[in-house]
Amino acid sequence: xxxxxxAPARLRFQDRRHAGSALANELRGYAGRDDVVVLGLPRGGVxxxxxxxxxxxxxxxxxxxxxxxxxxxxxxAMGAIASGGVRILNPSLTDELAExxxxxxxxTARELTELTRREQLYREGRAPMSLKGxxxxxxxxxxxxxxxxxxxxxxxxxxxxxxxxxxxPVAPREACVRIAREVDEIVCAITPESFSSVGxxxxxxxxxxxxxxxxxxxxxxxxxxxxSRVPPEPx
Numbered sequence: 001x002x003x004x005x006x007a008p009a010r011l012r013f014q015d016r017r018h019a020g021s022a023l024a025n026e027l028r029g030y031a032g033r034d035d036v037v038v039l040g041l042p043r044g045g046v047x048x049x050x051x052x053x054x055x056x057x058x059x060x061x062x063x064x065x066x067x068x069x070x071x072x073x074x075x076x077a078m079g080a081i082a083s084g085g086v087r088i089l090n091p092s093l094t095d096e097l098a099e100x101x102x103x104x105x106x107x108t109a110r111e112l113t114e115l116t117r118r119e120q121l122y123r124e125g126r127a128p129m130s131l132k133g134x135x136x137x138x139x140x141x142x143x144x145x146x147x148x149x150x151x152x153x154x155x156x157x158x159x160x161x162x163x164x165x166x167x168x169p170v171a172p173r174e175a176c177v178r179i180a181r182e183v184d185e186i187v188c189a190i191t192p193e194s195f196s197s198v199g200x201x202x203x204x205x206x207x208x209x210x211x212x213x214x215x216x217x218x219x220x221x222x223x224x225x226x227x228s229r230v231p232p233e234p235x
Contacts, residue, residue, distance in 0.1 A: 011190050015204040016044060016141050019169035019189070020051025026187045027137065027167060031056045035162070037129055038137045039063040041152060042118055043208035045140035048169060050216040051137060057227055060220035061129045062122050062213070063138065065152045066111035068104065078104060080148040081111055081153035083119065090147050122213050126221075131159035138164065142198030143171035143188075146178045153182050170201040 006077060013019040036058040040049030046062060053060035065082040067074075068089075073178075079089035087108060109114050136159075138152055156164060166179050166186040172195040176188040190201065199205040 009200075013169055014167075015101050015202060016047035016208070017051045020048040020139075020203070021055065022169060022189045023139070023167045023187065024052050024055035024216045026189060027052065027165070030058070030135065030137065030165075033058070033135065035133070036135045036137065037061065037131060038139060039152075040171060041065050041138065041140040041148065042122060043210065043213050044122075044142075046216055048141050049137075049139035050220055052167065053220055054139070054223060055136075057224075058137075059129060059224045060217060061198065062119075063152055063156065064115050064118050064122075065155075066115045066207050067148050068107050068111060071103070071107065077145050077147050078107070080151035081108060082151040083115065084155040084158050086151050086155040086158075088147055088151040088154060090145060112133060118210070121210055122217060124214065131156070131161045133160070133162050135163040135165065136161040140168050142201065143168050143175040143179070144195075144198060146171070146175035146235065149179055150182065153179070162219060170198060171195070192228065206214050 038053040040046035068078040096139045164183045171188045173191040180186045
């Protein structure tokens with residue numbers, strides 16, 4: 001396991017594409033490898049992953065994860081779900097969540113519907129890439145609690161990749177350490193002591209739209225096809 005943490009908080013990102021360029025510099029050792037696949041967590045992780053995939057010369061796909069937020073306080077994560085039927089609950093809220101089983105199930109059902117919608121929308125009929133035996137780089141625009149990324153990692157293991165690398169532009173150190181226990185490598189470009197929120201570290205943190213995700217995936221697929229002459233193998 002390798003963990004790359006850059007503690008100083010001197011750096012801010014112009015936008016998600018700029019953040020992807022910063023990660024590409026940290027992950028340049030993976031450039032040009034035939035076994036690498038980059039997966040962006042929609043929606044905000046896709047522009048970051050797009051820039052990383054183009055720089056590394058790797059194919060890009062999405063890995064859909066949905067946060068389970070408390071109704072009325074959605075920014076407060078109870079946990080997350082991911083493709084493959086995985087649900088992760090926030091371990092720091094064990095006692096509180098024990099009293100809200102029905103609420104959690106209701107939120108999970110709603111978010112599962114949205115997860116399925118996004119998978120169908122973004123791929124536009126394309127099958128997911130084969131991840132078995134590949135080096136998979138999971139990318140988001142930042143971590144807060146890490147629950148969303150942990151759900152993604154847990155779900156990803158079902159695809160039997162050879163190596164799992166998590167790459168994020170910004171996160172609190174404790175979240176990176178938590179994820180590091182579960183993956184082969186994690187790269188956090190900056191880990192500010194006073195974190196507050198992911199958006200604080202971007203000049204432009206406008207919400208990424210479904211249309212932008214679809215457009216970036218299409219551009220990345222075209223670029224990869226030209227680069228490799230062979231489209232990524234589907235499952």
